[in-house]
Amino acid sequence: MSKFIEQERIIEALLFSSQDPVSIKRLVNILPKNSEVDTIIANLQKKYEGRGINIKRSGAFISFRTAKDLEYLFNEVKVQKKSLSRAARETLTIIAYHQPVTKLEIEEIRGVSVASGTIDSLMELEWIKLGRRKNTPGRPLTFQVTEKFLDYFDLSSTKDLPGLKEMKDLGISVNKVNQKFEDG
Amino acid sequence: MSKFIEQERIIEALLFSSQDPVSIKRLVNILPKNSEVDTIIANLQKKYEGRGINIKRSGAFISFRTAKDLEYLFNEVKVQKKSLSRAARETLTIIAYHQPVTKLEIEEIRGVSVASGTIDSLMELEWIKLGRRKNTPGRPLTFQVTEKFLDYFDLSSTKDLPGLKEMKDLGISVNKVNQKFEDG
Amino acid sequence: MNNNSQEIKTTQYIEEREQTGFCLNLDGYEGPLDLLLSLAKNQKVDLKKIQLALLADQYLEYIKEVKDKVKLDLLADYLVVASWLTFLKSKLIIPEEEINEDNVEKINELLALRLQRLEAVRKYEDLLFSRKKLGENFFASGTPREVEVIKDDIITLDFIDLLRSYLLIGNKKNIQFSLDNKKNYLFLESAISFIEKKLLANKDWMLIQDLVREIHTKSGAQIKSCLASMFCGSLEFVKSGKIELRQSNVFGDISLLGRNK
Numbered sequence: 001m002s003k004f005i006e007q008e009r010i011i012e013a014l015l016f017s018s019q020d021p022v023s024i025k026r027l028v029n030i031l032p033k034n035s036e037v038d039t040i041i042a043n044l045q046k047k048y049e050g051r052g053i054n055i056k057r058s059g060a061f062i063s064f065r066t067a068k069d070l071e072y073l074f075n076e077v078k079v080q081k082k083s084l085s086r087a088a089r090e091t092l093t094i095i096a097y098h099q100p101v102t103k104l105e106i107e108e109i110r111g112v113s114v115a116s117g118t119i120d121s122l123m124e125l126e127w128i129k130l131g132r133r134k135n136t137p138g139r140p141l142t143f144q145v146t147e148k149f150l151d152y153f154d155l156s157s158t159k160d161l162p163g164l165k166e167m168k169d170l171g172i173s174v175n176k177v178n179q180k181f182e183d184g
Numbered sequence: 185m186s187k188f189i190e191q192e193r194i195i196e197a198l199l200f201s202s203q204d205p206v207s208i209k210r211l212v213n214i215l216p217k218n219s220e221v222d223t224i225i226a227n228l229q230k231k232y233e234g235r236g237i238n239i240k241r242s243g244a245f246i247s248f249r250t251a252k253d254l255e256y257l258f259n260e261v262k263v264q265k266k267s268l269s270r271a272a273r274e275t276l277t278i279i280a281y282h283q284p285v286t287k288l289e290i291e292e293i294r295g296v297s298v299a300s301g302t303i304d305s306l307m308e309l310e311w312i313k314l315g316r317r318k319n320t321p322g323r324p325l326t327f328q329v330t331e332k333f334l335d336y337f338d339l340s341s342t343k344d345l346p347g348l349k350e351m352k353d354l355g356i357s358v359n360k361v362n363q364k365f366e367d368g
Numbered sequence: 369m370n371n372n373s374q375e376i377k378t379t380q381y382i383e384e385r386e387q388t389g390f391c392l393n394l395d396g397y398e399g400p401l402d403l404l405l406s407l408a409k410n411q412k413v414d415l416k417k418i419q420l421a422l423l424a425d426q427y428l429e430y431i432k433e434v435k436d437k438v439k440l441d442l443l444a445d446y447l448v449v450a451s452w453l454t455f456l457k458s459k460l461i462i463p464e465e466e467i468n469e470d471n472v473e474k475i476n477e478l479l480a481l482r483l484q485r486l487e488a489v490r491k492y493e494d495l496l497f498s499r500k501k502l503g504e505n506f507f508a509s510g511t512p513r514e515v516e517v518i519k520d521d522i523i524t525l526d527f528i529d530l531l532r533s534y535l536l537i538g539n540k541k542n543i544q545f546s547l548d549n550k551k552n553y554l555f556l557e558s559a560i561s562f563i564e565k566k567l568l569a570n571k572d573w574m575l576i577q578d579l580v581r582e583i584h585t586k587s588g589a590q591i592k593s594c595l596a597s598m599f600c601g602s603l604e605f606v607k608s609g610k611i612e613l614r615q616s617n618v619f620g621d622i623s624l625l626g627r628n629k
Contacts (some may be wrong), residue, residue: 005234013250013257014202019508030257050189052196064509066197071505073214087398091494103354109485111401111444116355119310123356123528130354131530133344135326137618141346141354152502154512170485179509203508248511270533277534299510337530346531 004040007031011044011062020091022153058150068154087118092127096149096158097167098132100142105172115121119143129151194248204264205245213229221259234349271302280333280342284315284326303327311336351353400449403430405483412514415484420476424453496570536602554589567611567626576602 010031014022016019028037041062046065056065059160066074092116094106118153122128131144145158155161194215194316212221225246232248240249250258258267275298278290306312315328329342339345343344377409380465407426408418431450459472500506561585568576576598583592602624605611615622 009234009251010254010257013254014236015513016237016248016509017250017258022231050193052198053200054192064200064265065502066507067193068202068500070197071500073194074507076202089395089493089497090489093489093496095571096496097292097489097492109489110398111404111482111486112399114355116352116357119355120357123246130346135619139344141350153496153499154502154506155499161492163492167488167492168482170488172485196508199511203510232417273530275534277530280530281534312602346528348535351531 004043005034006036007037007040008044008047011040015055015062015064015119018063021056021058021063021147024060024062027062054152056154059147061156063149063151065154086123087115087117088121091118091149092122092145092149095122095128095143096145097162097164099121099144099158100134101144102134102140102142102174104140106143109172188193188219188227191221191224192228192231195224199239199246204248205240205242208244208246211246233260245317268305269302271296271299272305275302276306276329276333278320279306279327280345283328283342284318285328286318286326288324299356308354318360394468400427400446400484401486402447403427404449404479405486408483415487416480417543418476418480418483420453420472420479421457424457427453505515552589553593554587554597556597556600557596558587558595560604561612563598563601563605565626568606570626573614573623573625576624580626 003104011027014027024037024041024153027041028035030036031040041055041057045057048055051068051139052070053064054067056063087110090110093102093107094109098109102116103119119128125148126146127149128143129146131142133139134142150157158164161167195211198211208221208225211225212219215221215224224245225239225241226324232239236254236290237248237250240247250343269295274294275290278293279285282289282293287298289347303312309332310330311333312327313330314324317323334341385618404423404427407430409424410422413417413419413424428450430472431443431446435447456472456475488562496581502508563579566579575627580591580594580598582590583598584591586607587594600613602611605624606613609626613622614625
């Protein structure tokens, strides 16, 4: 039996009783001082591997979630989310791949301005939030994705996004293009 | 490893995701024909014995429950949840946007007097601290936000707090009353 | 599989266009870049090798067809791009020795890059949304505690929440208050006369910060307002050619030098 058994029990109980992911920070506060929280979580993750419920880590949060291969059990319960507009999906994708990213940068990539409803709807879903200001003229605010976004799409961090490198390589700044167009 | 592993997984996922206890009858329907449901449940119960979540059987129903001895975890949370009242949020916001600001000025803006408990709770969180005395009659003390506050909100200075117009430009509606504030 | 779905999407696009011909409302496109991308895909070549001249023709033709059928404001963006393309095309058909070929090539490349980028967003958007999703393919606990546990509610506060609660106070009291600390402002006229005096007295480069600090001490106006007015004032003098402004890098120091006699 693990020497961390009491800590594991506490984490199990907390995760079970919460629908939303629990922050690691919170666990650190609740667990006895000097607990090796990361090790305990890793052990626990291993323990639940291959079981009907697994332990997921998204960013600085962890949660219990049903195993993905058992989705057939829930066919009746499935709630299809109302589908997002194309603008919202594209905006979300750009934020996820390029975060932290400014509104102007999103507009440059999409070639159109971002309608206000778009940002609001993503904020309402709590999939995006404001990030730090960028150190460029005007110090614009940036957008970034949330833990809830990661949780929803079953990602443990934005580093897990498919094709991240390809997207990064294509870059975001297109000022050059516009300038060329303008100076001819 | 148990030979019933697949059946166990199914039961775990179903118990975990359902709000109410699951009837044994339902499990019999879902599990492969001729599964020894009672044996599987008994095994699973044993497996979760002494863990943070247990399997409870009451009559013809079973469910996951957090371990009785961990009740205390949830009491603590109740207290923690209360810790930032609406008054405290408003006071904090005023201090952040107007610092250094005196108690009288806060009261003028809010239109009600500031309970000392409000200031205390913000002080306790180490989100506000005393600032310089103001050069006005009586030389009243002022409040300002702390480094910890800035860290928490990922700001490099209070100058980075977003302004109203800026929010609008970003396409975020700020007038919408946030659910979170309705309860306060 | 991913390539496949991409292909299906593309063909759908093309079919849609073919069916509706040029009656397609521009609303269907998310801006000119989107339209360009779908036209470029019709060329059925690697996006890196698109032919700008051909693309420009297609685009212009399309715009000509729809321009009477859509709202003007919607069309504005499209017309800007149309004028770019016209301009670029004119460069392309001018006899070779007269144009800087490098330049045209570069523009072609950059346009291709923009299209590739938008295409990549589309591709990964599809991949993202085809992932297993919470509440659809996997599930959270169905028996959360009665007391809404977890989520230490302080943790979920962000500065939009702060701003909102601030505005709520305003609404409650039915008053409008400004987020700015409206104290003393330095008027532009005072800044201009201050700069003028300084110009007469000085023949060297001066740091604008030094001037700002000086007038801030003298006038007692807010430092921010001093900076803004001093900067605006300097621009006035630049316009009339009386001073020169210099800033070596972004956020770097700004200095000014008088140029008259």
